[in-house]
Amino acid sequence: MTSAYQATVERYVRFWNTGKPDEQQELAAETFTDDVRYHAVIGVFTGRQALIGFHDQFTGHMTDAVFQRRGEPQFHHDRGRLLWEIEVGDGKSFATGTDVLVFDADGRISEITAFLDRAPEGFDPHAHH
Template sequence: MTETTVDAHEQLAQYVRFWNTGVEREQRACAEAAFTDGVEYRAQIGILTGAQALIDFRDQFAAHMGTVTFRLREQPQVHHGRARLRWEILTGDDADTSFATGTDVLHLDEDGRISSVSVFLDRAPEGFDPEAHD
């Protein structure tokens, strides 16, 4: 791996930590390390802009679902300022129930911070209606 790829993998580890922490101070630290100021997050549920919008989304999801774990299904692929992460969301106190799987495509700026995320569902949650979201 090149030095740039190693740095990107460190940034991607911050991204995973961001989704897995519910402690506000830790979330903000992970967000600051991982995201650019105007990070854009595009998913079927809508388009979110800025780290605060992502923090709010993560917290609302966890409040609704309870214990949530975001884990990678394989090693991320990184090249030319882009990364692909294949993930799974697990729920339950023992993180033993698979909620959904997906793939995130991230754009990294020249400093390696994430400037945008495009989310694709590989296996949507049971009962998910993609037409219910703009």
């Protein structure tokens, strides 16, 4: 199943980087379950459309952001760990983090817990609920 999880992670990274609505919808359907839950410091989002909305809100403010892996993801059982970095502009690091992914029986992501390893400059974790 690891190869299926690896393919899902590749789609996950592409999802966060696409700006094309049709491709975004297609990637979301292939990558996430209908009721995927995303847990982050800034809030909890449920469902593919909520993730798309979060993506669009973020990229609306950070139009040149690039989400990328920091090394190979790790997997065991139905879990994965992805270390990531967001770069902006000409490769300036904006933030780094770790996403813990839970996969369903079909290899799609059913839950994401996002941790900030290095928050963006000026980020106030207490400003979010």
